[in-house]
Amino acid sequence: TAAAPLVEVNGIEVIYNHVILVLKGVSLSVPQGRIVALLGGNGAGKTTTLRAISNLLKGERGEVTKGGITLEGQRIENLSPAELVKRGVVQVMEGRHCFAHLTIEENLLTGSYTRSDRGEIAANLEKVYNYFPRLKTRRTSQAAYTSGGEQQMCAIGRALMSNPRMVLLDEPSMGLAPQIVDEVFHIVKDLNTKEGTTFLLAEQNTNMALKYADYGYIMESGRIVMDGEAQSLANNEDVKEFYLGVG
Numbered sequence: 001t002a003a004a005p006l007v008e009v010n011g012i013e014v015i016y017n018h019v020i021l022v023l024k025g026v027s028l029s030v031p032q033g034r035i036v037a038l039l040g041g042n043g044a045g046k047t048t049t050l051r052a053i054s055n056l057l058k059g060e061r062g063e064v065t066k067g068g069i070t071l072e073g074q075r076i077e078n079l080s081p082a083e084l085v086k087r088g089v090v091q092v093m094e095g096r097h098c099f100a101h102l103t104i105e106e107n108l109l110t111g112s113y114t115r116s117d118r119g120e121i122a123a124n125l126e127k128v129y130n131y132f133p134r135l136k137t138r139r140t141s142q143a144a145y146t147s148g149g150e151q152q153m154c155a156i157g158r159a160l161m162s163n164p165r166m167v168l169l170d171e172p173s174m175g176l177a178p179q180i181v182d183e184v185f186h187i188v189k190d191l192n193t194k195e196g197t198t199f200l201l202a203e204q205n206t207n208m209a210l211k212y213a214d215y216g217y218i219m220e221s222g223r224i225v226m227d228g229e230a231q232s233l234a235n236n237e238d239v240k241e242f243y244l245g246v247g
């Protein structure tokens with residue numbers, strides 16, 4: 001189980017608006033080719049941790065004030081989000097954020113902005129449709145008229161258009177029926193197995209996340225309070241008592 005770490009977060013502190021200390025020394029490791037779940041309740045700091053990795057804190061008036069983040073051993077805190085996409089790290093934000101007035105296919109194509117090779121873009125689109133047959137069926141539909149599940153798939157599909165090595169997925173289950181959550185996670189697992197894509201997924205839905213992840217970290221009030229193999233977390237009595245059945 002000793003896969004090399006792709007991303008490592010080392011003791012980061014994050015402060016919003018110069019005063020609000022939200023992450024109080026968070027460390028975690030995301031091995032190449034794995035699915036890692038970041039768990040915990042509302043406001044625990046999951047989104048902030050993802051934003052720190054993909055460098056999306058600035059827009060939120062947040063900053064990393066201590067610690068560091070590495071991608072294959074190289075510091076990445078000073079890279080722009082666009083630079084990170086070029087290096088293969090892309091975030092799917094909470095709430096899906098599809099462009100409502102664009103079709104599913106147009107939405108997907110906005111994800112290929114870092115590439116210019118038309119053949120490559122077409123091949124990528126086919127690959128996305130392969131994993132998400134629902135999106136192919138809905139390719140000419142305006143996103144606004146598709147279901148929540150389809151919009152979540154669209155958001156993930158758009159991220160995949162940049163051919164990422166690592167996808168940061170923020171709360172993919174939010175607002176979706178359990179059956180659709182299962183469908184989305186199943187595709188994530190499929191991508192992970194067949195393409196080797198690494199995932200860091202923030203979830204309040206502990207049950208579902210641990211069913212598909214390899215490893216999990218549990219956050220509370222800006223700290224990691226527990227971590228372990230997904231299987232052993234799912235069987236842990238404290239986890240069962242405090243987190244399972246939540247979300």
Ligand code: ATP
Pocket residue numbers: 016017020022040041042043044045046047048049060061062094171202204
């Ligand atoms: P959720 O599931 O609600 O997204 P989370 O675990 O992802 O929860 P965060 O969104 O990271 O948690 O929020 C952690 C804490 O940081 C919360 O107390 C939140 O109010 C605060 N926070 C988040 N974003 C900002 C911001 N832009 N400015 C100030 N405080 C913020």
